[in-house]
Amino acid sequence: MDIMKLSIDECWKKIEEAMKKHPTPYKELNAVYQFELIGDQGGTYQLVLSDGKMNILRDQFKEPNCILQMKGSDFKKFLQGKMNSAAAYMMGKLKLQGSMGLALKLERLLEQYEL
Numbered sequence: 001m002d003i004m005k006l007s008i009d010e011c012w013k014k015i016e017e018a019m020k021k022h023p024t025p026y027k028e029l030n031a032v033y034q035f036e037l038i039g040d041q042g043g044t045y046q047l048v049l050s051d052g053k054m055n056i057l058r059d060q061f062k063e064p065n066c067i068l069q070m071k072g073s074d075f076k077k078f079l080q081g082k083m084n085s086a087a088a089y090m091m092g093k094l095k096l097q098g099s100m101g102l103a104l105k106l107e108r109l110l111e112q113y114e115l
Contacts, residue, residue, distance in 0.1 A: 003080055003115055008041040008072050011079060011115075012056050015047070018113040019054050025112045027052040031102050034064035041072040047106075066098040066106070078107075079115045 003011060019026065026049045033047040046057040046064065068085075070078070074093050077083035085107045088094035096103055 003076050004073075006076075008037060008043060008045075008075070011076060012045060014115055015079070015113075016054070016056050018115060022113065023052055023054070025109050026054060029105065029109065031066065031105075032062045032064045033102070033106055034061065034067045035075065036067060036069040037072045037075050038069065039072045064098060066102040067096065068103060068106075069095040069097075079110060081111055 003014070006014070029049045030051065031049050033049075035045045035047070037043055037045070043058070044061070046061050048055045048057060048062060070088070070093060074083055074088065078085065078088070078094075083093070085094055085103055089096055
């Protein structure tokens with residue numbers, strides 16, 4: 001299925017399914033990633049990784065370690081590995097607050113999933 005045709009909520013469901021099925025890549029990572037997606041399918045989401053578990057929050061947020069702000073369409077490209085976070089940051093397509101190291105870890109983490 002082409003992720004570009006999915007809604008943002010459907011993308012998050014795919015992420016959740018893939019990560020819960022295969023938790024090994026994030027079992028050592030404890031971080032709260034906040035995604036602030038801009039545009040017609042925008043919204044704020046958090047990916048919470050803690051003690052080998054993952055949750056996706058759509059409200060009742062935790063304190064984030066890393067905030068990534070981008071368009072919803074760029075988020076889908078990021079999930080597919082078609083948008084390098086460092087290059088997107090340099091071009092202004094990605095705004096980042098918090099740890100750049102965690103952002104890079106996230107990119108390497110997502111590369112391990114078929115999304």
